[in-house]
Amino acid sequence: MKDEKNVMLTISEMSQIHDISRQTLIYYDKINLFRPAFVDENGYRYYSSMQIPLLKEICFLKSIGVKLEDIKETTTGESTDDTMKLLDDQQNKIDEQIGLMQIQKKQIQERVSIYKSASEYSQEFNKPTIEYFPERHAIWIPWTEGVYTRTELHNALLKIWNFTSTFGYLPSRRWGAVLFAEHLESENPLHVAGGCTFVPNDMTITENTLIFPEGKYVCMSKYGMPYEFSHVKKLVRWIYENGYKITGNIYDECIMDAIFYGNDREVDFCQLQIPIAPV
Template identity: 35%
Template sequence: MDSLISISSMARLHSLSRQTLIHYDHIDLFKPVEVDEKGYRYYSRAQIPFLRKIVFLKSLGLSLDSIKEVLLNTNPKKVLEFYSAYKTKVNQQIAELNDIREALNQQIAILNDAVDGYEMNLTEPFIKYYPLRKVIYQEFPENVTKEKLHLTLMNLWRQLEPLRIRPAAGFGTILTLETKECLGCESSDTACESDGRFKSGSCIFVPVNTENLDNLITIPAGEYICLYKFGMPYDISDAQYLLQWMNDNNYELTGNIIDVCLLDTTFYQQDRTEDFCLLQAPFKRK
């Protein structure tokens, strides 16, 4: 008995609890060499490498069943095959976690813009640089409402599912100015759109390496004149205000206006029943 190691000593040697070794005994993973008449478990020194290996394999994230499989297989080639297959699985998990981290970074960036916007004057445009971006796009139906807006977005969302793309980079509206007569227009609804002055639709931002989609639009990198707003994506009054401000300050619109939704209906508070958005207009100086 003097040459044996008690369960407490064996557990302490491997930074484990007694209950862990009792559990390993119950599932036939690591059994004591002797149990006395009082039920005390004892282990031999020759068992130390096996428990050390169990602790190591557990630290790799292997299940106890998988660890048992490794210990039962003494063929180095078979263990190599097991490790190689497990490494492939780990690489897949790392890729998935990297995707999740990127999705969180994108959501954090959107919320940072929202928090900054609450501290700014909503009527004062400002200039900000944006890198190249890509979106998928679907034009609004006639007489668009909030309900139709949601359906349009979900149509785009479903398009991303088979591509395993998380729509974490945000969504919004693309406004295309079709005639410059819209400058100074006093309409605050979708009238301009029906008059052929504005064309608009929902968009969802996608990774910049996305390709070969019929409704894919590239938003060029560059400086944009931006304006925070409370309103729905199909409400173009703020876009008209921004265009008028640009005209008054000798700026010319050079492409589509992007209306990025920062806080949607899930963030509505009692005093607000509209989205909090950021208009982004590409420009050149006249």
């Protein structure tokens, strides 16, 4: 009597049932993950209907991102404990990926916000305004002393991103430069100036951490590189002439790199931010 519970299926039939390609089944056979019940003298592969649950399990595990080598190790065993551990491990990996994607989504939203606000900043071009900022933390890497070029800016930024990645943080779009208030009146106001980028305030404090305090800042949008000091001089003069004093370091945020607005200008569109208090 024919065993109706055990029907033999061709490779095409097996692939159609599981919505996978024939090439996938051939590859699974090659790596000894899922082999046909038998191969005839002409090399045609045939599968037993009793193998369907196993292939469904393999397809499921692959669909949730489990690596084939891990699937092979688990499906060749007889313990459900191994499968449970595999699923727990994969769930933890997915949770990590979700967290990473949430950070990426936030950074996308920040970048879109920055680009939208660029037009608003441009309307206030070269006009000092007073804005409030919460406390912000940043990582700073100084430029090579005396080397003030676009290449040096980018080198410092790459070093910062490499540094923050060791703490598990993705590169931030909020980046720019810092000039130290204590050197503004010196012969070299760019002494130890360098690139910086904002990081979460709960990131571990290091010797490269700068804290921009909560409070009021005089801000001015401008076209120019952060090592071009004329814009800083203009804004510092406005501060003194309007009855304020400088209370901290200067942040020069890159709102939009020159690559985003064609050949009209060869410098970045930035916003200077200087913390102030009444005299």
